[in-house]
Amino acid sequence: xxxxxxxxxxxxxxxxxxxxxxxxxxxxxxxxxxxxxxxxxxxxxxxxxxxxxxxxxxxxxxxxxxxxxxxxxxxxxxxxxxxxxxxxxxxxxxxxxxxxxxxxxxxxxxxxxxxxxxxxxxxxxxxxxxxxxxxxxxxxxxxxxxxxxxxxxxxxxxxxxxxxxxxxxxxxxxxxxxxxxxxxxxxxxxxxxxxxxxxxxxxxxxxxxxxxxxxxxxxxxxxxxxxxxxxxxxxxxxxxxxxxxxxxxxxxxxxxxxxxxxxxxxxxxxxxxx
Amino acid sequence: xxxxxxxxxxxxxxxxxxxxxxxxxxxxxxxxxxxxxxxxxxxxxxxxxxxxxxxxxxxxxxxxxxxxxxxxxxxxxxxxxxxxxxxxxxxxxxxxxxxxxxxxxxxxxxxxxxxxxxxxxxxxxxxxxxxxxxxxxxxxxxxxxxxxxxxxxxxxxxxxxxxxxxxxxxxxxxxxxxxxxxxxxxxxxxxxxxxxxxxxxxxxxxxxxxxxxxxxxxxxxxxxxxxxxxxxxxxxxxxxxxxxxxxxxxxxxxxxxxxxxxxxxxxxxxxxxxxxxxxxxxxxxxxxxxxxxxxxxxxxx
Numbered sequence: 001x002x003x004x005x006x007x008x009x010x011x012x013x014x015x016x017x018x019x020x021x022x023x024x025x026x027x028x029x030x031x032x033x034x035x036x037x038x039x040x041x042x043x044x045x046x047x048x049x050x051x052x053x054x055x056x057x058x059x060x061x062x063x064x065x066x067x068x069x070x071x072x073x074x075x076x077x078x079x080x081x082x083x084x085x086x087x088x089x090x091x092x093x094x095x096x097x098x099x100x101x102x103x104x105x106x107x108x109x110x111x112x113x114x115x116x117x118x119x120x121x122x123x124x125x126x127x128x129x130x131x132x133x134x135x136x137x138x139x140x141x142x143x144x145x146x147x148x149x150x151x152x153x154x155x156x157x158x159x160x161x162x163x164x165x166x167x168x169x170x171x172x173x174x175x176x177x178x179x180x181x182x183x184x185x186x187x188x189x190x191x192x193x194x195x196x197x198x199x200x201x202x203x204x205x206x207x208x209x210x211x212x213x214x215x216x217x218x219x220x221x222x223x224x225x226x227x228x229x230x231x232x233x234x235x236x237x238x239x240x241x242x243x244x245x246x247x248x249x250x251x252x253x254x255x256x257x258x259x260x261x262x263x264x265x266x267x268x269x270x271x272x273x274x
Numbered sequence: 275x276x277x278x279x280x281x282x283x284x285x286x287x288x289x290x291x292x293x294x295x296x297x298x299x300x301x302x303x304x305x306x307x308x309x310x311x312x313x314x315x316x317x318x319x320x321x322x323x324x325x326x327x328x329x330x331x332x333x334x335x336x337x338x339x340x341x342x343x344x345x346x347x348x349x350x351x352x353x354x355x356x357x358x359x360x361x362x363x364x365x366x367x368x369x370x371x372x373x374x375x376x377x378x379x380x381x382x383x384x385x386x387x388x389x390x391x392x393x394x395x396x397x398x399x400x401x402x403x404x405x406x407x408x409x410x411x412x413x414x415x416x417x418x419x420x421x422x423x424x425x426x427x428x429x430x431x432x433x434x435x436x437x438x439x440x441x442x443x444x445x446x447x448x449x450x451x452x453x454x455x456x457x458x459x460x461x462x463x464x465x466x467x468x469x470x471x472x473x474x475x476x477x478x479x480x481x482x483x484x485x486x487x488x489x490x491x492x493x494x495x496x497x498x499x500x501x502x503x504x505x506x507x508x509x510x511x512x513x514x515x516x517x518x519x520x521x522x523x524x525x526x527x528x529x530x531x532x533x534x535x536x537x538x539x540x541x542x543x544x545x546x547x548x549x550x551x552x553x554x555x556x557x558x559x560x561x562x563x564x565x566x567x568x569x570x571x572x573x574x575x
Contacts, residue, residue: 006337043332051480234350
């Protein structure tokens, strides 16, 4: 029988992996989430606390899935504090996904913060392709850098160029990941796709660079979400609903999104400048 | 045109009787424009209060299966001033939904929209999950009368009053609304409902209690529209659990002149608005019904 993805499933946390002092990956068994496409998200319920939209992370175990959470506000801290054996509610997966195209020759992944989650999941799915992969990640400081072990592990089998930028220069290049991207695009003329997820202003810079160098791009856009199913319009950007029309938008769609990198709706729905 | 099923309701000429209900996709002009383009006969905005409201913490909506939901969004909205700026260039068939806790709130909000190109207003007297707003007002018949009169003093545009199943009898509330000068009635709103997760033993919605919408409430909506149309002279907009053209026809046969859809959009996506209009047109063509008014209230014969 088909499971209605809108109906909440209660799952038990089976394993936990500490990524950084403030970031945790939580593993659970859920067949619907386990087959979600790279870039899709789940609505995750922390009983008596809150419900949050979160990207699906990787789990190697069949029928298992994972989410990665950064301790930040009320809901995310409640989820961060959960441990093995605790129960959470899941609905979804929702939204569209990154395109996975075998014909791409030279691919860049550009991410920051927990925006790395859908990119790492995408890389996991397409790492067997013949394409060249460059992964650029950014964080404020060294302790916030995550998933490097995972990527280095995959890089043993397939060459993946990993570049790191930290704002304080404590690891990798000092500056922003878009600085690395800018330098990279000015030298390499054969890039045919940039996948990006992270702070919107970072993605806006990436979009401007992609436009300048005529490179295709796909960005996962984040907006404040309530329903996750396309009715409350909290997550709207121009005439699109991020939860059902996105979260992934390509450069052609982004071109029409005049609010991208400029403004977002606050919790009450007021259009607010970044 | 594909979406043309002309209907006149309370003096308003709509291109078709399918209206997007309040609370659905209701806060951005860009989304309104998209809805007009894909066939909506009209749109009701989110309920707008005098001041902005952030609403409740998530979860604000929970699916209960059988094409039904329980929601308690908490009347999140940008507030009257911000929303009046948002829709200042509106050219489409928009009704602004109003919510407040006292008489003066409503007249202040209406004043802000007086010069806008909108069809009119819908007064939310039936939101079932926010204290001192919506249903709690709807249950006070004297206050209902006073609020409607104060709104009518501020605008010549039509005012629809959305009634639900609260403590007071729905027909009685609607009669009071009609006598106070309402131009039409929208029936029904969601019904107070709850979902408890039996494993964690706690209510799922952050607000614990919310409003039930979707297929589960359709028979109640049909009954209410049927009873209201026996007693009212003003037109009725039917609302509650409309998923297909046959549900639209059923509401209209019960006495509705137009209908509103909501949960359907969550289940079938934004394009379902146009699809329901097109299938309604096919039904009318197949039945040789040249004017949809022929079926309004036909079940009363």
